[in-house]
Amino acid sequence: MARNRIYLCLAHMSDEGIEQKYIKEAFDTNWVVPLGPNVNGFEKYLEEFVGQNKRVVALSAGTAAVHLALLACGVGPGDEVCVQSFTFCASSHPITYLGATPVFIDSERETWNMDPELLEKAIIDRKEKTGKYPKAIVPVALYGMPYKIDQIMAIANKYGIPVVEDAAEGFGSKFNGQVLGTFGKYGVLSFNGNKMITTSGGGALITENEDEWREIMMYATQYRESYPYYQHEKIGYNYRMSNICAGIGRGQMTVVNDHIAHHKHVQALYEELLKDVKGVTVHSQPATGGYDSNYWLCTITLDPSVKVKGQENAYKTIVTGAVGGAAGVIHAAESATTDCQPNENVEALRVFMDQAQIEARPVWKPMHKQPVYKNAPAYVNGVSEDIFKIGMCLPAGPYVTDEDVKYIVDTIKSAID
Numbered sequence: 298m299a300r301n302r303i304y305l306c307l308a309h310m311s312d313e314g315i316e317q318k319y320i321k322e323a324f325d326t327n328w329v330v331p332l333g334p335n336v337n338g339f340e341k342y343l344e345e346f347v348g349q350n351k352r353v354v355a356l357s358a359g360t361a362a363v364h365l366a367l368l369a370c371g372v373g374p375g376d377e378v379c380v381q382s383f384t385f386c387a388s389s390h391p392i393t394y395l396g397a398t399p400v401f402i403d404s405e406r407e408t409w410n411m412d413p414e415l416l417e418k419a420i421i422d423r424k425e426k427t428g429k430y431p432k433a434i435v436p437v438a439l440y441g442m443p444y445k446i447d448q449i450m451a452i453a454n455k456y457g458i459p460v461v462e463d464a465a466e467g468f469g470s471k472f473n474g475q476v477l478g479t480f481g482k483y484g485v486l487s488f489n490g491n492k493m494i495t496t497s498g499g500g501a502l503i504t505e506n507e508d509e510w511r512e513i514m515m516y517a518t519q520y521r522e523s524y525p526y527y528q529h530e531k532i533g534y535n536y537r538m539s540n541i542c543a544g545i546g547r548g549q550m551t552v553v554n555d556h557i558a559h560h561k562h563v564q565a566l567y568e569e570l571l572k573d574v575k576g577v578t579v580h581s582q583p584a585t586g587g588y589d590s591n592y593w594l595c596t597i598t599l600d601p602s603v604k605v606k607g608q609e610n611a612y613k614t615i616v617t618g619a620v621g622g623a624a625g626v627i628h629a630a631e632s633a634t635t636d637c638q639p640n641e642n643v644e645a646l647r648v649f650m651d652q653a654q655i656e657a658r659p660v661w662k663p664m665h666k667q668p669v670y671k672n673a674p675a676y677v678n679g680v681s682e683d684i685f686k687i688g689m690c691l692p693a694g695p696y697v698t699d700e701d702v703k704y705i706v707d708t709i710k711s712a713i714d
C-alpha cells in the first residue's frame with residue numbers, strides 16, 4: 298500500500314476552523330488590508346503569550362523582523378553585526394540589506410548555538426581591527442533549542458551591544474521559564490508555513506516598550522508622518538502583516554500550546570526509539586541549566602563509521618530541487634558536490650528515507666561556508682561544520698503520529714544494517 302509522504306513540519310489548522318472564521322470576518326467587514334482587527338488581535342495574543350510586558354509588531358515575514366530590529370539598533374553601512382553562523386540565511390541576509398557586514402560566530406556543542414566564548418573573542422578582536430564594536434549580536438534558537446542566553450546577555454551588557462534574538466524556530470521555547478525573544482532588546486518570530494504556527498507567511502518583532510514599538514511600527518508602514526498628506530522624514534518599508542494572514546495567526550494561537558506539546562512528545566519518542574541504535578545520536582537539550590526547547594525539528598547525528606545502503610551512489614548525480622529552488626524555478630547546479638557538504642552516509646540516508654516517503658534534510662549549512670559570504674569575517678572552532686557533515690533533521694510537525702515515528706526509526710534501522 299502506498300504511504301502518505303511524511304513531511305518535516307506541515308501547517309496544521311485548528312480542528313474547529315477558527316482561522317477561517319477570522320478570515321471570513323475580515324472579508325465580511327471589508328478589512329482586507331495590512332492592518333485591522335485581526336492584526337491587533339493577533340498582536341495582543343502574542344503579547345500575552347510571550348509575557349514580560351513586551352509589545353509586539355506583526356510583520357509580513359520573520360526576515361522583515363530581523364531587518365527592522367537591526368535598523369532600530371542603528372546598523373548601517375560600514376557597521377558589523379555578530380551573528381550565529383549555524384543558521385538559516387534570514388538571520389544574516391538583512392545585515393547585508395543595511396550595507397553592514399556579518400561577523401559569523403561558530404557554535405558550542407551543547408546547544409549547537411552561538412558560542413559565548415567565541416562571541417567575546419570576536420567582539421574584542423573586531424574592536425582591535427576596526428576601532429569599533431559590532432552594532433548588534435544575533436543568537437539563533439536552532440531547531441528551537443535555547444541559546445546560552447545568560448552568558449550571551451552578560452557579554453552583551455559588558456560591551457553595551459544590543460541583542461536581537463532570532464527565535465524564529467524557537468517560538469514558545471523557554472530559558473529558566475522565560476519565553477525566548479524576551480531577553481534581548483528585540484526578539485524575532487516567524488510564522489512561515491513550516492514553523493511552529495503559521496500565518497501562511499509572516500513574522501513578528503518583540504519590542505521592549507511603547508516607544509520602541511511605535512518606532513518599529515513607523516518603519517513597517519513606510520514611515521509616514523502625521524500630516525493630511527504623505528510626509529516622509531525617514532526611509533520606511535512595507536512590512537506590516539495583512540489582516541487576512543493575521544486571521545490565520547489568531548486562530549493558530551488557540552493551538553500553539555498543543556503544537557509545542559506535540560513536538561516535544563515526538564522528540565521524546567525519537568529519543569526512546571533511537572537510543573540503542575548504534576551510530577545514531579539524537580540531539581537533546583542539556584539536562585540542567587534551565588533549557589526548555591520547543592523541539593521544532595528533531596535532529597540526529599550519524600557517526601561517520603556507519604555504513605548506509607546505497608552510500609556508494611551518494612552525490613553521483615546532480616539533485617534538482619531537494620531544498621533548492623523556489624516555486625518550480627531552479628538554477629541547474631553546476632556540480633553534484635561542493636567543498637563543504639554532509640558525509641556520504643548522511644546523503645545516502647536522506648535518499649533512502651526519500652524513497653520511503655519520508656522527508657529528511659541536512660541541517661543548515663553554516664553561513665561562513667556559503668559562497669556568498671566568503672569574504673565575511675568568521676570566528677570558528679569547527680563545531681558547526683562538523684555537525685553539518687553528520688547532522689540530519691527528521692519530521693516532527695503536528696501531522697507526525699507515533700506510528701510515523703516508529704516507521705521513520707524502522708526505516709533508519711533498515712538503512713544502516
Ligand SMILES: *Cc1c(COP(=O)(O)O)cnc(C)c1O
Pocket residue numbers: 358359360361384385387388437463465466486487488489499500
Ligand atoms: C524561518 C526563519 C527566519 C524567518 O524567516 P521568514 O521565512 O522570513 O519568516 C529567520 N531566522 C531563522 C533561523 C529561520 O529559521
